[in-house]
Amino acid sequence: MAEYLEFEWRTNVISNNIVKGVHPLCNEPKGRTAAIAALKNLIHSCNDYELRTNLPQDDKTLQKFLYARKLNVTESFELLKNYYFYRKRNPDIFKNLTLEAEDIYKALENGLPGVLSQKDRKGRCVLMLTATNWDFSYPLSSIYRALLYSLDHLTNDIHNQNNGFVVIVDWTEFPFRRTTNLKPSVLRLMIEGLQDCFPARFKGIHFIEQPWYVEAALAIIKPTLNDKIKERIYVHGNNLSTLHELVHKDILPAEMGGEQPSYNPRSFLNTLEAKQ
Known part of the structure; x- marks a missing residue:
């Protein structure tokens, strides 16, 4: 084990904080709606025609990317682009998923x-x-x-x-x-x-x-x-x-x-x- 620990994986707990329930953002539909609209606007205004025409724009999918980045619209847009190009580079992984x-x-x-x-x-x-x-x-x-x-x-x-x-x-x-x-x-x-x-x-x-x-x-x-x-x-x-x-x-x-x-x-x- 000592040999592996030089790679500095974490092996113990540094916090005992326990948080229950859902983040307040989940209870703010207006905030989610505004974030989805802003993300759609970034897609529509994108200079890259391929992205503008191929990125998903349904609310359900966009919400996933927004929550993955804590409703930060700019970071969500970057993540969405990463995901699109990752799928494009690796078609065998996503074929018949x-x-x-x-x-x-x-x-x-x-x-x-x-x-x-x-x-x-x-x-x-x-x-x-x-x-x-x-x-x-x-x-x-x-x-x-x-x-x-x-x-x-x-x-x-x-x-x-x-x-x-x-x-x-x-x-x-x-x-x-x-x-x-x-x-x-x-x-x-x-x-x-x-x-x-x-x-x-x-x-x-x-x-x-x-x-x-x-x-x-x-x-x-x-x-x-x-x-x-x-x-x-x-x-x-x-x-x-x-x-x-x-x-x-x-x-x-x-x-x-x-x-x-x-x-x-x-x-x-x-x-x-x-x-x-």
């Missing part, structure tokens, strides 16, 4: 990602990625596609837009020989998309039970992370008590030392299918 895509369905069937039924004490949606559920019949890029599909669904909820997401990655018993499946090019693609392009706010990313060889593989991506994301990454190893200080065990499944029953990998997929 639906539940009908075989690889997305298989990843979700394996709980990659899973989503806890309860929010944490700060009202944040908690996503889980359990590495041992990955049967390697599909690549890492398919897990990323499933994650993007899931986030697109989850960000339809204004509470998730505002309160953000927590991600827990459980590396228990991840075999050494499978580290070759953690392709650096795909990891960098994921980081670029999730931190710079996709309209979601990640408030905490937690690694548990990670072996040294996973730590070494993940260290490769550190230079691509911005400072805000670096500050929100925690590595807990087998010390689940530090995880529980940030994500209380009353919502966590038993396999994470929580008080809830073991997580059913299909549960989030069942939710998605029921809503179709």
Whole structure:
């Protein structure tokens, strides 16, 4: 562990503040309406014809980008542009980004990602990625596609837009020989998309039970992370008590030392299918 800590991932809690509920902006429809109108105006007045004609302009989509940047219209516009060009550069990632895509369905069937039924004490949606559920019949890029599909669904909820997401990655018993499946090019693609392009706010990313060889593989991506994301990454190893200080065990499944029953990998997929 000491070898990995030189990369300065966060390993403990520095704040015990607990915030419940929804940001006041969520209760100000006039403010949201004005921000959406201002963002549409930026799109309409853009000098780039491609952006002006191709950027989404429906209220539902624009609100996602606005909340991802705390209703800062200029920053939301930049994020929207980033997302457009990211999709354009990576058509294979976004091709058939639906539940009908075989690889997305298989990843979700394996709980990659899973989503806890309860929010944490700060009202944040908690996503889980359990590495041992990955049967390697599909690549890492398919897990990323499933994650993007899931986030697109989850960000339809204004509470998730505002309160953000927590991600827990459980590396228990991840075999050494499978580290070759953690392709650096795909990891960098994921980081670029999730931190710079996709309209979601990640408030905490937690690694548990990670072996040294996973730590070494993940260290490769550190230079691509911005400072805000670096500050929100925690590595807990087998010390689940530090995880529980940030994500209380009353919502966590038993396999994470929580008080809830073991997580059913299909549960989030069942939710998605029921809503179709």
